[in-house]
Amino acid sequence: MAPKSISSPVPDASYSTLAVFMLTFGLVVTASFFVYEATSSRQNRSLAKQLIAGAVASVFLGFGSLFLLLSAGVYV
Numbered sequence: 001m002a003p004k005s006i007s008s009p010v011p012d013a014s015y016s017t018l019a020v021f022m023l024t025f026g027l028v029v030t031a032s033f034f035v036y037e038a039t040s041s042r043q044n045r046s047l048a049k050q051l052i053a054g055a056v057a058s059v060f061l062g063f064g065s066l067f068l069l070l071s072a073g074v075y076v
Contacts, residue, residue, distance in 0.1 A: 019067035
């Protein structure tokens, strides 16, 4: 039995599109996090909101960076 070749679950042609959308969404969430931090008083801040916004931004920026590298031909 011949071994199966390893292939990506995402088509190669959509790497750049995914990179743009994920990086854009991650930067928007990051910007909203900074606006929230700058405009809310210390007593009104919510740790849960901060953690959720940070986690969402981190995930989207991380995967966006991965797809940006893949679209540039750097296979990681």
